[in-house]
Amino acid sequence: MTFNPLWLAAFGALILGPVRLRAQGGAFDAVTADKTDRVVCYHHARYIVVQRRGKEVGSDLFVRPATSGRCEPDSLPGDFVWRNKDAEYFLGLRGDVLFIDSGTGPDFRGLIVINLRTRRQLLHTDYVGTPIAGPDSFTIGVWRGSELPKLAPGCPDEGMIPGIDSLFWIDLRSGVLRFGNRTRCAGRT
Numbered sequence: 001m002t003f004n005p006l007w008l009a010a011f012g013a014l015i016l017g018p019v020r021l022r023a024q025g026g027a028f029d030a031v032t033a034d035k036t037d038r039v040v041c042y043h044h045a046r047y048i049v050v051q052r053r054g055k056e057v058g059s060d061l062f063v064r065p066a067t068s069g070r071c072e073p074d075s076l077p078g079d080f081v082w083r084n085k086d087a088e089y090f091l092g093l094r095g096d097v098l099f100i101d102s103g104t105g106p107d108f109r110g111l112i113v114i115n116l117r118t119r120r121q122l123l124h125t126d127y128v129g130t131p132i133a134g135p136d137s138f139t140i141g142v143w144r145g146s147e148l149p150k151l152a153p154g155c156p157d158e159g160m161i162p163g164i165d166s167l168f169w170i171d172l173r174s175g176v177l178r179f180g181n182r183t184r185c186a187g188r189t
Contacts, residue, residue: 027131027140028092028099034071041071044093047116051090057104058084063116080116088112092131094140097122097172099131107188108145113175122175128165128186139169141180147188160187 031049034041042049043066050062052073061082062075075081082088082100088110091101096117102110111131113123128145143165151162167180 027133028094031093039071039073040090042090042093046096047093047098049090049093049098054084058087058102059089060084061088061090061098061100063098080114080119082114086110094172095137111142113170113172115175122172123170123177125168125177134169138172140172141167141169143184144168145186145188152185155185158187160189163188 029044031042031044034043038053040051042051046066048064048066048068048071050064050071050073051059052062053059060073061080062073063080063082064070064076064078068076070076080098082098086102087104088100088102091099091111093099096115098114098116100112100114102112107128108126109128111123111125111127112121114121125142126144127142129143132141134140145163145165148162148164151157152164155162155164163186165184165186167182167184168177169180170177
């Protein structure tokens with residue numbers, strides 16, 4: 001009998017069972033931050049994100065490989081540069097995907113999702129609350145809010161504008177939004 005690696009792989013699959021991707025503990029990868037007067041430098045396993053505060057609201061972002069070790073708020077050759085347009089701030093990283101938060105108020109914030117490897121914007125949408133970890137490593141969840149003309153059945157009257165939030169999953173490979181089949185009551189100011 002000759003040795004066949006496929007038999008070994010099949011035997012291992014029977015014993016170990018299927019291997020599943022697991023979701024992370026949070027929506028984003030871990031980063032550490034160094035702060036100075038007008039600059040925050042976020043250190044990630046793959047990248048350094050330098051956030052330079054704008055004159056009024058928002059920030060310019062300079063994203064470079066972590067191996068550069070540089071936290072200067074000026075663009076370097078090869079940097080991905082995001083110029084502040086609408087009160088934008090660093091929100092997080094997941095692998096090669098950059099998340100930018102946009103807005104000045106608590107409700108209906110903007111979310112910009114960028115693939116740093118391709119330097120392509122995957123998505124620009126609105127969200128409320130805090131992004132959540134998805135069911136696998138290629139997905140995160142965001143709550144998208146809406147106002148209602150009257151209180152939804154089963155929602156408490158909190159004396160605010162009635163609303164409902166719907167969970168959407170973002171595929172980090174394509175930027176496609178998919179309804180997560182979950183809603184929650186919400187009040188708007």
